Amino acid sequence: MPAPTSSASSVSPSALPPLLRLRDETFDPANLGAYNLYLLASPARLQVAVADVERRKFVVLEDYQLPLGGVPALATQHDFLGLRGWNAVRLAVTGRAFTLLPAPLFRAGDEAATLRLHHTPTPTEVVRHTTHPGLELVNVFAADATLAEWLTATYGATGRLLHHTSALLAGLVHQRGAASPRRLYLNPGPQELTLVVLGQHLEYCNVFPCTTAEDVVYYTILVMQELALDPDQDDVTVWGELTPDSAVFSLLRTYVRNVHFGTRPGNVQYSYRLNDVFEYRYFDLFSLHFA
Structure with missing residues (x-):
């Protein structure tokens, strides 16, 4: 845009x-x-x-x-x-x-x-x-x-x-x-994807190289599987370099049911x-x- x-x-x-x-x-x-x-x-x-x-x-x-x-x-x-x-x-x-x-x-x-x-x-x-x-x-x-x-x-x-x-x-x-629930957070940036899982304590934080929509989805599902998060049940919040009509967000919604954008x-x-x-x-x- x-x-x-x-x-x-x-x-x-x-x-x-x-x-x-x-x-x-x-x-x-x-x-x-x-x-x-x-x-x-x-x-x-x-x-x-x-x-x-x-x-x-x-x-x-x-x-x-x-x-x-x-x-x-x-x-x-x-x-x-x-x-x-x-x-x-x-x-x-x-x-x-x-x-x-x-x-x-x-x-x-x-x-x-x-x-x-x-x-x-x-x-x-x-x-x-x-x-x-x-x-x-x-x-x-x-x-x-x-x-x-x-x-x-x-x-x-x-x-x-x-x-x-x-x-x-x-x-x-x-x-x-x-008192916030355990949740996965995504922050796509230029050529990178930062993933954070935060509950009562920080459980996960890593940065992956990403150049395609498939990269974003792959690492998101990988981290959800490793930390026993359910793509059909658990919420995923997204910030960063995306638009609602982007290929990345569209593909992500195909595999994660409850994905939404965060706020400032x-x-x-x-x-x-x-x-x-x-x-x-x-x-x-x-x-x-x-x-």
């Missing part, structure tokens, strides 16, 4: 044509201390959101194909990405190079050794970790070293690097509540400018507000 484009007259647009640009008229780049900046980076895309801290309201949503040189190159052509002075900056990276482990088993300094059981970091990667106090988990992950250095150089101590599964889990915990994280507001975007889109980006 073609992405709507809108920008407030008080801010100059990026030099690069966006896939999506929605900005509330109240957004004031001259007062960045009033806002949090949230970034979700995949190998070819950057999603951007800005939240007004005092009003707890999202006032900017943008989506870009990354140019050669990635996020740092895009920032040099963007009107506010390279600016300092934000209240907080959170940058999440996608990818399969992550592992979750119980917080009591984690020891600071063991990040590389822990991740090496699942992924061998390359010379161009750094290994970091973030904690999930609500789930008593630690997420150890690899990220592009150049991107991590850019984050620190641009935003200093204000910038925080994390894996996108941390944002997704934070959003799920925030939205579900304590609650307890925050969204500018009317975002009304043109499906509510199940950008869930992990918005969930950075709670990570």
